[in-house]
Amino acid sequence: MTQTPTARPEARPAETWPVIAITMGDASGIGPEIILKALARPEVYAICRPLVVGDAGRLREVAGLIGASLTVRAVEEPADGGFACGTVDVVDLGLIPPGHPFGKVLPLSGEAAFRYIERATRLVEAGEADAICTAPLSKEALHAAGHKYPGHTELLATLTNTPEVSMMLVAPKLRVIHVTTHIGLVDAIRKIEPGLVFRVIERGRATLVKAGIADPRIGVCGINPHAGENGLFGHGEEEEKIIPAVAKCREQGWAVEGPLPADTLFFRATRGDFDLVVAMYHDQGHGPVKVMGLEAGVNITIGLPVVRTSVDHGTAFDIAGKGIADDGSLLEALKQAVELAPRRG
Template identity: 60%
Template sequence: MSKTKPIVGITMGDAAGIGPEIIVKALSHSTVYEECRPLVIGDAKIIEKAVRITGASVKVNVVSEPAQAQFSHGTVDIIDLDLLPEDTAFGEVAAVVGDAAYQYLAKAVSLAQAHEINSICTAPLNKEALHKGGHLYPGHTEILATLTDTEDYSMMLTTPNLRVIHLTTHVGLIKAIESITPERTYKVVKLAHETLKNAGIETPRVAVCGINPHAGENGLFGYGEEEEKLLPGIQQAQKEGIHVEGPYPADTLFFRAGRGDFDIVVACYHDQGHAPIKVMGIEEGVNITVGLKGGIIRTSVDHGTAFDIAGKNIADEKSMIVAIQSASELAPIWEEEN
């Protein structure tokens, strides 16, 4: 495989949503092809319908493997799994569509594991459709963890001015705090460090949020969670030469990171990390799964399927473009295989 531009496998997501449209719109921009070699994994009939809806000046090129792709602006290369009919309805939850979204992702993982693509970028899926299709996962991240047999992984969110990685995500607040351990803190700090180092930041600056207001303020708030759950993990990472600080009060830490004091913030729970990201740039937000076995990087738009506007040619492709760019920037480059 070439060591120049990485091949980014773009999964179509839920075909009843805006995924096909934003993929076609994103691949209409020549700048995408300047940074990577995009390859769609989905249903060609649906992508062709999206081309008609958007009026994009592109042609669809069906291939059976990445080596057959043209990777040239004006052509949308796609591995066609041929799972859905052309008249698949927009804006409707359907089991067959949910299953198809899962199959696109599974195909992308197998290609990444075989080193035929360098990274994965996912269009949004619909959790209800996914479940109706027989795949009982909260979302992409958990599917990826299962398909790659990964236990220690994390969600990273990025905007142009802020990066956040999470200790916990889709669990209630009480359970989230209970599940934070020094080992989890250490592992996520290390994941943040390694991911940014692989992306070209020689000495990433990592900062960890406190759990309680004012990071506990020396026991004034909470029950010593910072000292019990966070500090030992931070200190372990520091002993290994990782540049990590904290725990710091979250109400000021995100401001400091946004102005450039740190390269990434470790958030303790879902809303602590998601809210600042969405305030600072929801249209350019990217969701990244890090820590997957085999070094696989997956990025995604930081929005949903938007069933209410699907098929109307009004969905904005900006987040998809940024997600593809992030998948390119963070992609491992596999060695040439004979």
């Protein structure tokens, strides 16, 4: 499988490295901890200029809990950042009070997570940052704060007035883009139609071309077991909803195959036969990615006017505040953000 590059050349002047706005996520979860652990690594500062959008006070509190020898420095805007390893620059929204609980669903945490995303989005739109990398938020806390979004993807689409976006998951040996995500299975099948399938393939292909894969090989999952097996399973969903989209892709000269049985397609993709798998619904794509490596998975929102990557795990309330969270997924998300961000200079 052709691998996406993971770092830009370090020979470029530091002032041309992308500014990555890292949102703190839910303050009651592991977001602050994994951010501090990632930003303690010199290699992060060798590829980008990381800027946290969150709460300086919460980060200082967590740094004390985990014994991180980092200075947390509040800044008004990205231009004030020093971007030196050992000091964490934070656009400080000052929303989280001292002693805010860990491991609980709280409206204040949901409101703060929303505000971090909102501010980061505006920074990128204004050209003050180049990409967004998000720590996990709690959908339940977000809803409790009055923001009725299924997750980051839909929230960012609303903030940027983007009518349609796609979720791509990247894990070792596997990339998956989803036709539908946060809706029930019956609703997902109803929503799938040839135009949507084609647009998702088009967005995924364009992203891989931008990342350096000239002619991505794309495998498209069926909906039913065995991709319907010529009408044996299901009610003709593959013929009605998927085959016309694949035919249109082939007319463009793209290397697209399908619909294929999902079980064998994922095996073939991890073997190296495909650069991208198109999953029809949430669990069809998420399951294989998480089996391949949850700690190294990355979530990329495709189709936004801003670059956004994210960890591929949740808030982990059960271990929040204990200092045992793994920052591996955040590190991979930062690398992907660097690769997808527009170049400066």
